[in-house]
Amino acid sequence: MNIRQSISLIDLQARMSLKSEASRLYLSYLWWVFEPLLFVGVFYVVFQFLLARGQENFVLFLMCGKIPYLWFSKSITMASNSLLMNKGLIAAANLPKIIFPYISIQEVLYKQWIVFLVLFIVATYYGSYPDPIWFWLIPLVITNYVFLLCLSLIAAMLVTYVQDFRILINMGLLFLMFASGIFWDIHDIQSEYWRNFVMTANPLAFIIDAYRLIIIDNVLYDTQHLFCLFIIFSTGTLIAHKLFAKLNYSLTRQVLQS
């Protein structure tokens, strides 16, 4: 199977999965819009209505953190189970195994654009209008994608070999939810050393902060830092591709024995 066929297969499978999911739900594709809107609704009720948090744009602040995090965590969770979930298919067709995590990642990605659209609408509501600096969201979203792609591919491989990793991945995602500044601002860390440490050691914290800088403050993030992340995770993705190709038969055996 060549690259063109693989891309066409990944795209079609991801679309079919979304179609299949929509056919099971009464509200079908409408959930694509309702899900992010419900998130906003819940945040609004809890943080602005019940807790009366002073910050005027706290809902927007939360959404800028929660949306990239959900994209990241959904991709990793779905991709990590993707090979074991497709045992029937793996037992019947000789396919490059990397296709399966990619299908999960694309499936989440295809829903993501509408989530971002909702985010932009909410941003406008809070007075953050699109500015030329918003074009810097493009390299940010691409790096965000490459980052979750690299980790999802590694997670898919680890879980296929040792299913215990699934528990560790869930723990790791929970830890990242608290350690990436979703509900709080990274800049509230008083110590400069620890603030820099969190930003450097946790790419998700940097990415979330970068979304906030652009959307809320109309300020450009550290482009050099983003470029470094892009290079690191692109290299990681390439290595993961090589590993998947090398372990193709070994992964099949592992799935068939599971």
Added chain:
Amino acid sequence: MTIILSAKNVGLEFKIREGLFKSFRHQALQDISFEVARGETFGVIGKNGSGKSSLLQVLAGLLAPTSGRLELPEGPIKRSLLTLGLGFRADLSGADNVILSLILQGFSKQRAHSMLSEIQEFADIGEYFNKPVRTYSAGMRARVGFATGVCSEVDVLLIDEVLSVGDAQFKQRAERTMLDRISGQQTVILVSQSPAQIRDLCDRALWIHDSSIKEIGEPGHVSRAYVKHFELDAPTNSI
């Protein structure tokens, strides 16, 4: 006679883990050697757990042998394992599943769409073809799966005990198609537990027992040896 597939001392071993430090080795195939010529219908018979399905998975290229090797001629040889819609997504229609299956087999999207009407006609399940697979009976699912497998042009068609599923009318149709294919240039590797099926449909056969070859050769002879061994009454018209 062109050899399309040749197994040389093929062995397959699984290491099955039971706990952190506990695992055991299972020898699924041991020292299997045979050749299949282009256009030949080659039968594989054996009881449950003898290694038939593992052999088919090695022949389909899904698993690499842990010892020995599988030799194929130069150039792309399209091998397809015929399943009865096992990988079908229940929430998608038969038509969508057929398109997916064909693309999984390596056909382009356009080619898959152009093959759809022939498959729909062969499956013969009426308007259900465009309804979700979850509304299908087991027989209907088998029909669509079988139709997808036989209508696609592959060099080697690997069939795993599929002719025993479905109603009488479908079985007849499946057998007719098999015979059409056999008389044509299609290479078929048929796995079955039915000695009559092996005897009637195959040019040559192999009996696999406890992961190794017990008999190989003329299908009548192999079927008789198999029946004698298990003291089975071979049904004369099982298809």
